[in-house]
Amino acid sequence: MVNGTWLLSTFGAFGALVCIFAETGLLVVGFFLPGDTLLVPAGLLCASTARNGPHLPLLPVLACAAAGTIAGAQVGFWTGRRAGPTALARIGNKRLRAGADRAELLLARYGYAKAVVLGRFIPVVRTVLNPVAGALGVPVRTFTAWQVIGGLAWSQSLVLGGYWLGDSVRHPDAYLVPAAAAVVVVSLVPVVLEVLRGRGTERADRDTPADV
Template identity: 35%
Template sequence: MIGHAGDEVAADGVAGFAVDLMERLGAPGAGLAVALENLFPPLPSEVILPLAGFTAGQGRMSLLAAIVWTTLGSVAGALVLYWVGALIGRDRVRSLAARLPLVKLSDLDRTEEWFARHGTKAVLVGRMIPIFRSLISVPAGVQRMPVPTFLGLTALGSLIWNATFVLAGYALGDNWHTVEGFVGTYAKGVLAVAVLAAAGFVAVRLAGSRRAGSERVRG
């Protein structure tokens, strides 16, 4: 096992699976765990990445290998989700949106226009935002962002995110697990903003529907 800290993670089920991959495969195992994290969010990067750094600090893998392999894993997982978005396609997304309550196709049009203007920034920055790290790959696929552009932006954003947490785990040593608490707070803040934004959208749309209904009654 990967020391005492590794024993603590091993008890956590899914995260323990990541520990086992690193024990068996070394740095490529960390990369595989991160690739799976992109596809199955319950596998937390805030555990995998600092743990990879801690493991490098123990001499079980090189620090450079940990950063390179986790970044390759991020790109591989993101590419799978990109092709999921490409397979779903714009027409299916519009067909689904047309059946959703409170959603108008004009909303989707504005979203597409925004992504056309700011998609490169969204993919780059999105790789450093919990919850959206994986999801941002899907609209990139739906909009058929050029694959080389997508891969380059994903690799750069993932490198920044991964290196930060791998180096944190390396520097913190036995206290690597404290990183999870900081990222958890950050993720809760992001989720709260997303929920408030969604609630605001629903409230505005319901108010608009009521006004339209009142005007029809008066007319």
């Protein structure tokens, strides 16, 4: 796993762009790269109270995070589009295979729009859902519109969360790791709620008597 703090200290906002682009667009290396654990420290380094590492300007970091996640998802989608469904069966890595299966389940269970947005908040699935969507023939306009919405919601909320932490806590560096973990957990809340709501709907359908 690449160290996100080192990447930001060395390359600044551009490092965030390249890393997020690779995580969301390059299937082979993407799941090795930090996503949530890069964007929170990036926001923290934008705060005036941050002491460890360089001070980063907030607007370029937000712009780079958005550009990286949107461009990466689109590249991943077109890669899957060109490779086709047969490429999915050739995934040998167990972690990627599990992520691809979850991505297919999301698309089948929740529809294209919800799946593309929710997938942004799930590690590994965030990397594989884009090529899976392309390989399974998700319409280009539908994918593009919802991946932009999901990408902006994911990337901007994490950067701003780190920025808020830096401006609100006296010694934010000491809380960096717990904060990153907390943000990851919070980011999964929409996914959990959607799963619970889906199960509730299925249970209600089973309990509803069939028409005679």
